[in-house]
Amino acid sequence: MNRELLLQRLEENPFQSLNHIVYQMLEEAILSFELLPKTKLNSAKIAKDLQISRTPIKEAFRTLCKEGLVERREDKNGYYVFTFSRQMTEELFFARRVIEGTACYLCAQHNRSVDVRQLRYYAEEFREILHTKQYTKLDETDIPFHKIIVQAAGNPFLVTMYETLDKMIRYQSARNAHYLLSTGQVEYKMDGLALQHLSILKAIESGIPEMAQSAAHAHIDTCVEFTRLHPMY
Template sequence: MPPFRFTEQKAVSLRHRIADDIRRAILEGKLKPGDRLVELEMSKQMGVSRGPIREALRVLEQEGLLHSQPFKETVVAEFSTEEVVNVLIPIRLTVETYALRKALPAFAQEDFAFLEQCLENMRKSGESNDVVNLVESDLAFHEYIVVKSQLSNLMNIWSSIFNRIRLHFFMQDEKYEDITRVWEQHRPLIDTMRTGQIELAVTELTKHIYDMNLLSLGLPMHRK
């Protein structure tokens, strides 16, 4: 187990509170990719039985934040470059570009105002080196487009990969040379969306997703 310690849980805590505690530790970087999670040690630290901990670990494994094999250790999931490029990016592109095509015709001034507020939150978070709030604001920006599509099946897919995206955003922003510039990467997308030209906006969103992900991996950017 890494030196990070879990807080003691009250007797009323069950798998969801425990899962929230573990998830937060992973997303805030207190538990790193590859760190081992040992049920017995966690049980002692939290002051609960191993049953709800085992259930919580199962939930987080389904979310993609943990990885385990039968009769083997459970570890915090790692993202390989191959997985990001060949799995995560294509799924995001499929979900977000389809959502944008459906959502953009219904966008009004208040919708753009929300996205602008997300950018402002990203700018302030970057300047204060607050990676947690930077990631949450970035996620809020992208999730808003998905939700605005009002397609329940699409939102279900997004929900199933949400924490994988969230974890990758944390890893991505930690590697970004200057996080004060993250908000600027979203500006061309909003400006293009304001034109109302759907295919141009989809093209810009595609470039944005590729650029932000590939840059964090040290790979050449998609944008020319």
């Protein structure tokens, strides 16, 4: 976190409070893995780096605690970046399996107006990013691919439920990118994810609900298997 970024955000958002902008900067640093799990957050250092008082930083810590992204550790007297537990990982993917599987089913069943060209673009870009090892860009193609399908399902409640998962999905994506960068290798499971995107697309285009739902479930199951390779799992 640096002063230049803070000034840029203030200039771009003149009507937003300093508290909110500091909160957003910390949130982004956590979700992008810039701040790693279990990192102790030093309000004095952050205040010095940003050249502001500690008040908006402490307020941001409290807000992030409510969201579950930061933990207050009384035994260690401080705030720490949260750790994504095994149970949280399993529960996140379970929720995704239900929502995305249903969305794919509905898109195929009702022949919803899905932007097939855009889906194919994201699917192919995802595969290219894997091959060129630009892992930090995976979320730029993977997340939009799934969002398009959920939004096209025609069920506003499904969309609302999926939106509540957005931050954790982005965090999980950054976590996977961090793992891939640290190992320098693409496991076969990860490469299979790229092919499964195309399978989902084909099933929706074919108008076969059961096939579309099954393809989505298989994709999420592969995501879980890959995530289990992560040393932080």
